[in-house]
Amino acid sequence: MTTESHSKETPWPLWEVFVRSSRGLSHVHAGSLHAPDATMALRNARDLYTRRNEGVSIWVVPAEAISSSDPDSKGSFFESPQGKDYRHATYYTKSEGVRHL
Amino acid sequence: MASQNLQSVPAELSPEEQERERAGQAYFDRIIAEDSRIEPRDWMPEAYRRTLLRQVSQHAHSEIIGMQPEANWITRAPSLKRKAILMAKVQDEAGHGLYLYSAAETLGQSRDKMMQDLIDGKARYSSIFNYPAVTWADMGAIGWLVDGAAICNQVPLCRASYGPYGRAMVRICKEESFHQRQGFEILLELSNGTPAQKQMAQDAVNRWYAPALMMFGPPDDDSPNSKQSMAWNIKRFSNDELRSRFVGMMVEQVKVLGLTLPDEDVRFNEETKKWEHGPLDWNEFKDVLAGKGPCNSQRMERRRQAHEDGAWVREAAAAYAAKQAQKEHAA
Amino acid sequence: MTSEHTTDFAIEGHGDISVGVSGAGASGDGSASATRITPGNALRPEDIALEVRRGTAKPAEDVAEYALRLGDDALILAQRLGHWISRAPELEEDIALGNIALDELGHARSFLSYAGGAWDKSEDELAYFRREPEFRSAHLFEQPNGDFAVTIARQFIVSYYQFELYKRLSGSADATIAAIAAKALKEVDYHRDHSAQWVLRLAGGTEESRRRIIQGFRLLWPYVDELFEDDELTARLADAGTGVQPSSLREDFDRLTGEVLAEADLAGEYADGGLGLDRIPQSLGGGRRGKHSEHLGYVLAEMQVLAREHPGASW
Numbered sequence: 001m002t003t004e005s006h007s008k009e010t011p012w013p014l015w016e017v018f019v020r021s022s023r024g025l026s027h028v029h030a031g032s033l034h035a036p037d038a039t040m041a042l043r044n045a046r047d048l049y050t051r052r053n054e055g056v057s058i059w060v061v062p063a064e065a066i067s068s069s070d071p072d073s074k075g076s077f078f079e080s081p082q083g084k085d086y087r088h089a090t091y092y093t094k095s096e097g098v099r100h101l
Numbered sequence: 102m103a104s105q106n107l108q109s110v111p112a113e114l115s116p117e118e119q120e121r122e123r124a125g126q127a128y129f130d131r132i133i134a135e136d137s138r139i140e141p142r143d144w145m146p147e148a149y150r151r152t153l154l155r156q157v158s159q160h161a162h163s164e165i166i167g168m169q170p171e172a173n174w175i176t177r178a179p180s181l182k183r184k185a186i187l188m189a190k191v192q193d194e195a196g197h198g199l200y201l202y203s204a205a206e207t208l209g210q211s212r213d214k215m216m217q218d219l220i221d222g223k224a225r226y227s228s229i230f231n232y233p234a235v236t237w238a239d240m241g242a243i244g245w246l247v248d249g250a251a252i253c254n255q256v257p258l259c260r261a262s263y264g265p266y267g268r269a270m271v272r273i274c275k276e277e278s279f280h281q282r283q284g285f286e287i288l289l290e291l292s293n294g295t296p297a298q299k300q301m302a303q304d305a306v307n308r309w310y311a312p313a314l315m316m317f318g319p320p321d322d323d324s325p326n327s328k329q330s331m332a333w334n335i336k337r338f339s340n341d342e343l344r345s346r347f348v349g350m351m352v353e354q355v356k357v358l359g360l361t362l363p364d365e366d367v368r369f370n371e372e373t374k375k376w377e378h379g380p381l382d383w384n385e386f387k388d389v390l391a392g393k394g395p396c397n398s399q400r401m402e403r404r405r406q407a408h409e410d411g412a413w414v415r416e417a418a419a420a421y422a423a424k425q426a427q428k429e430h431a432a
Numbered sequence: 433m434t435s436e437h438t439t440d441f442a443i444e445g446h447g448d449i450s451v452g453v454s455g456a457g458a459s460g461d462g463s464a465s466a467t468r469i470t471p472g473n474a475l476r477p478e479d480i481a482l483e484v485r486r487g488t489a490k491p492a493e494d495v496a497e498y499a500l501r502l503g504d505d506a507l508i509l510a511q512r513l514g515h516w517i518s519r520a521p522e523l524e525e526d527i528a529l530g531n532i533a534l535d536e537l538g539h540a541r542s543f544l545s546y547a548g549g550a551w552d553k554s555e556d557e558l559a560y561f562r563r564e565p566e567f568r569s570a571h572l573f574e575q576p577n578g579d580f581a582v583t584i585a586r587q588f589i590v591s592y593y594q595f596e597l598y599k600r601l602s603g604s605a606d607a608t609i610a611a612i613a614a615k616a617l618k619e620v621d622y623h624r625d626h627s628a629q630w631v632l633r634l635a636g637g638t639e640e641s642r643r644r645i646i647q648g649f650r651l652l653w654p655y656v657d658e659l660f661e662d663d664e665l666t667a668r669l670a671d672a673g674t675g676v677q678p679s680s681l682r683e684d685f686d687r688l689t690g691e692v693l694a695e696a697d698l699a700g701e702y703a704d705g706g707l708g709l710d711r712i713p714q715s716l717g718g719g720r721r722g723k724h725s726e727h728l729g730y731v732l733a734e735m736q737v738l739a740r741e742h743p744g745a746s747w
Contacts, residue, residue, distance in 0.1 A: 009213070009412060009415060009416055009419075010416070010419045010423075011211060011212070011213040011415075011419075012415065012418065012419060012522070014203075014206065031199075031200055031203055031268075031269070031272070032203040032206070033199060033203070033524055034212060034522070034524060035524065036415075036418035036419050036421065036422040036633070037418075037421075037422035037425065037426075039629060040418065040524075040629060040633075043528065043625070043626065043629065044524040044527075044528065046622075047524070047527045047528045047531050048196055048199060048524065048527050051192075051196075051527070051531060052276070052469035052470070052471075053469060053470045053471070053472045054469055068142065070142075165523070168517070168518040168526075169518055172517050172518040172519075175514040175515070175517060176511060176514055176515055176734050176735060177734055177735065177737060177738050178738075179560070179738040179739040179742070179745075179747045180556045180560075180739070180747045181477075181507075181537065181540065181541050181544075181555050181556060181559055182477075182541070182747075183747055184510075184514070184537060185534060185537050185538065185541070188514055188517060188530055188533055188534055188537065189530075189534060191517050191518060191530070192517055192526065192527055192530030192531070192534070195517070195518070195523050195526040195527050195530070196527055198523060199523050199524070199527075202523075237738055237747075275469065276469075287747070290746060290747055291747075294742075294745055294746055294747075295742065295745055297742065298742065298745055403518070403519075406519075407518065407519045407520065407521075410519075410521070410579070410580075411520065411521025411522055411525075411580070412521075413638065413640050413641055413644070414521035414522070414525075414580045414634070414641065415521055415522055416637070416638055416640075416641070417633055417634050417637025417638045417640070417641030418633045418637060419637075420637045420638045420641075421632070421633040421636045421637040424636065
């Protein structure tokens with residue numbers, strides 16, 4: 001409705017931020033932010049998501065660069081591993097009590 | 102708050118689409134029944150999306166506008182330690198606004214648009230920030246009462262059914278744990294200070310108490326949307342329930358402060374096992390919400406000005422990024 | 433704070449909040465690790481103040497005078513930057529400027545706490561109860577924020593200057609000055625990066641942003657020479673190995689700022705679209721001797737008004 005007042009501005013794109021909280025751990029999704037480019041996205045992420053010592057390393061990824069699995073197909077997409085309990089150690093009960101196994 | 106991408110589904114659907122809607126609704130209902138979480142790309146009822154978008158964006162706006170009454174005292178904080186604490190707190194609020202705008206963006210609304218709606222007066226924010234912070238003690242009362250009430254509201258929201266909202270609230274609640282404490286300490290220090298300081302503290306508590314209680318929203322029998330929000334697991338407790346719990350906590354804490362609550366009717370009802378408080382002026386609440394508060398136009402003007410003054414900076418950074426991308430492309 | 437209502441609503445001790453989230457992906461080690469927060473273990477202003485009170489750190493008179501200069505620079509800058517919070521061009525920048533202001537305020541508190549050790553005064557007594565001629569900050573720090581470009585130009589000059597200064601002071605023979613400088617050095621390194629990134633963007637962004645950043649630099653460059661002026665105090669401190677001659681920082685400052693300005697295509701003459709820095713007359717300065725511009729009075733009036741209404745009060 002008031003597009004005329006802000007349409008000439010190109011909004012800064014959205015970035016997803018991943019933070020490694022300490023060495024040895026994976027980067028974990030912390031949240032998102034807006035930034036004009038990757039350089040500033042990293043700095044904004046540093047200022048926003050690590051101001052309480054939350055991290056030792058940051059990744060930023062353009063939100064639009066992320067592909068995700070189709071939520072509508074979640075039933076079938078993730079069905080296969082269901083019921084294949086032989087992939088898990090707990091399936092093998094006869095060896096229970098045997099040391100170092 | 103109308104917006105193109107929020108139009109409800111056309112009335113006439115193909116059989117295939119109808120089937121997808123039905124399956125989506127069934128899936129959504131099951132997730133809610135299991136008290137699990139809805140994620141951004143899940144099918145969700147249009148009304149659920151709309152309700153969330155309204156609530157989360159209002160919450161974000163409240164954080165951003167809520168920076169102003171406190172930012173007002175950063176330059177005058179009476180000790181350097183307090184100045185640092187206050188700066189960190191107001192800065193946190195910008196961060197919390199950001200987390201919440203991000204959560205709202207997953208519902209399909211750009212932050213740009215939300216900000217424009219706020220500036221154009223189309224969006225709401227917590228009406229309490231339309232009251233002025235006139236003394237230093239207000240920094241204490243805002244932290245203790247306003248943030249205290251906000252935390253009561255927000256802790257259950259960590260379990261809101263919409264994943265991104267809940268996650269934003271987890272982060273916010275963790276960070277806010279210091280906000281209420283610093284406010285309490287400001288008041289405690291004033292209360293144990295000179296008579297003038299103690300009076301300043303009591304005045305601030307007197308002014309912020311009722312507006313803080315009203316932050317929980319209208320009484321349950323006058324809060325038509327609450328029921329649906331609770332059914333959707335967005336809200337976990339009713340307005341009155343949260344307000345009552347909050348009063349109970351304040352009653353104890355105010356004793357430690359050596360101050361009093363400006364409410365002679367506060368009591369614990371042995372029958373209902375709930376805390377009760379005196380009558381609140383809901384007409385004033387509605388007036389302030391409708392723009393008649395002491396600072397409504399000032400707050401909006403300040404936000405508008407910051408946004409418009411920053412336009413050339415945002416444009417410059419975007420233009421620079423575009424030029425750099427072009428260079429890289431050419432190289 | 434009490435924790436009577438525990439079920440799913442507990443606000444517990446130790447400043448942490450039990451949010452009662454279970455399962456549903458809202459907790460788990462995922463978000464837990466991304467929000468794990470710690471205060472860290474760096475040197476804090478409170479540590480300095482404690483050492484001063486215990487008498488384990490006591491500055492010589494010269495060192496205290498010097499610390500006062502460093503502290504005042506940082507304090508006045510923090511006071512200026514603090515005004516930006518809630519007014520920045522974008523929310524992300526509110527946070528960035530807030531972090532920088534907090535860093536500077538931290539440096540100010542450390543230096544002032546230490547300086548006060550010589551005269552039995554606290555950081556707050558020095559900040560709130562000195563009069564304008566008693567402040568030792570250089571003029572650059574009290575210059576108004578202006579628009580974002582002016583603030584960035586000021587940040588750019590200040591951070592490159594402070595980086596060179598703290599780099600040398602981290603080897604000061606005065607252990608406290610060295611410790612404060614070592615902590616501050618890492619922080620102003622980031623301030624350099626922040627301002628340089630913005631100088632590049634404003635200079636290379638739009639016509640308007642380029643015009644504004646040029647204007648910003650031309651407005652503030654007159655206050656650069658004062659930063660590098662030697663005097664008797666700095667000469668004595670340099671001899672003693674506790675401080676540095678400001679003039680000794682100039683070469684590195686010029687070289688490093690020059691690199692960024694060249695990259696931003698700002699190094700040329702004004703007539704050719706650059707800054708024309710060589711031709712900008714330098715102001716007389718005098719901040720180190722308590723002679724200030726018209727701005728500092730207002731800065732102090734605002735900063736000190738409440739504390740002075742309640743002398744002796746505790747906050």
